[in-house]
Amino acid sequence: MQDAAAVKPSYYITTPIYYVNDRPHIGHAYTTLACDVIARFKRLDGHEVHFLTGTDEHGQKVEKSAQAAGLDPQAFCDRVSQNFRDMMGALDITNDDFIRTTEERHVTSVQDLWRKLQEAGDIYLGSYAGWYAVRDEAFYGEDELTKTPDGRMIAPSGAEVEWVEEPSYFFRLSAWADRLLAFYEANPDFILPAQRRNEVVSFVRSGLRDLSISRTTFDWGVPVPGDPEHVMYVWLDALTNYMTAVGYPETDSGLYPRFWPADLHMVGKDILRFHAVYWPAFLMSAGLKPPKRVFAHGWWTIEGQKMSKSLGNVVAPEELVETYGLDQTRYFLLREVPFGNDGDFSHAAMVHRINGDLANDLGNLCQRVLSMVHKNCDGQVPAPGPLTDADTALLQKADTAIGRVREQMDVQALHKALAEVWTVVGDANRYVDAQAPWVLRKSDPARMRTVLYVLAETVRQIAILVQPVTPRAGAAMLDLLGIAPEARSFDRLGDVSRLAPGTPVDKPAPIFPRYQAEEAAE
Ligand code: ME8
16 A cells, blocks of 8 residues: 555646747746746645646747748747747746647647547537737627727727638537536635636626637647648647646546646736636536636736837846846745736836845845854854743744745735745844844853854744745755755754754855945945
8 A cells, every 4th residue: 555644745836838929028937936936835845746837839929920030930939939948947947847839749638628628519610700819819709899099999908909700610618607607606716816706707707608719711720620721729729738738638647647637827817717717618528627726916017117029128037137136036026016916027126125135134134143153153053052032932933934934825925925934034133133142252152152043043944935935045045054955845844853053054155145236326
């Protein structure tokens, strides 16, 4: 019999797969980073994680971009997809797989899903006459559109729509409204945040139209089985990537039984409808389980303006990393804005966070504590004497932090999870000031050693906790404290694995220097 305790719980998390029509920008980086932080957190918290990202390569939008670049679509996709892979490297993303919808494994998978929908009686042939936005790859009803003074029709997203008339296969989405509503009712946390859930529920309550799921006026897509004049609608194709990557259509072996249904599809609010309405309907129709959760995060603007090529304000992730540092960029994006809300990126806000939370609070704590230990305790973790109430209170705060952090991570409140860790940092800094170990050095060296022990142990726990968001700083702090790689996961938090007195402590190099450009301006 298998030892149940040895089997780790599984966790499958996905980013959207990004269109290869453009270079990666801060928005793509944001979603991917959020997933990376969650994936790292879950691994450290004892889960077997499968973390997927990739690129969405079919459809009219990509075909048009390839034409504009003067390239054959596949060659164009190869080139742009590589830019996204490069972004993963630049941001230290720990994805386990990178899927491309032009891969053979995916074509097999989507065609299989199509057949399942057909066997369920949910596909019929008809013809589509209506509005389509290539930019969104989405169909819109006339009631959703607004007309500009010069007569153009515009979707709620701001994308221009065009009139399309063509033979098309349809998915009987209208028949799924009640079952979707029952599903949302039975799974109240399927869509988060709650306000987004309410929007989706009222959209579905207002009635669903059948969905056109094939196109005939271009051919850059997966051919419809048995009718190659049609290519599949790019969203049916794209959504299926999440199953392809765990081995679908093979459902009895490999990754599928372990990782499907996915635990979390992380998406931007722009594509929630596809994930929270169409996707569960397709899956239920095919007799497959819908994912456990879809979280829709908010939208970034840049210095108060919408990001756009024409404004020339598109922020490239690599540039952010080069200017501010990787851990700094990761921390800022996930701490600055309540996760789920819209946010604005500004240089001033970035510098404020770096010099505040990172340099003054975490960096300074680490620097003060470890350099005092290094200098005043013979370069070793000191042995503590009897503990006072203040010592116990700080240790307890550190020991119990993981419970509070986990609670926030479980609902993807990433900003609150980080804030919880930083309350320990704040308490530790206040404790340093109150205990004044530099005074104790002369007056009561034994008490100084106890204080520094309590602080070093608190820094150990903080270092373990910050690893998901600032992996390099976390590793550097744990290296300084001589913590072995296998002793850095969350099961070492609390009092089970206290720092051993006598452990050598190196002279610390600054973990988070202040951002220099601001100093020069001050
Ligand atoms: O929609 N702020 O791909 P896409 C925050 N291929 N997030 C942003 C953002 C911004 N300003 N801009 C983009 C697609 N994003 C489809 C997905 S999934 C089966 C198919 C992020 O390249 C956000 O996650 O247009 C958004 O949902 C995604 O990029 C859209 O990426």
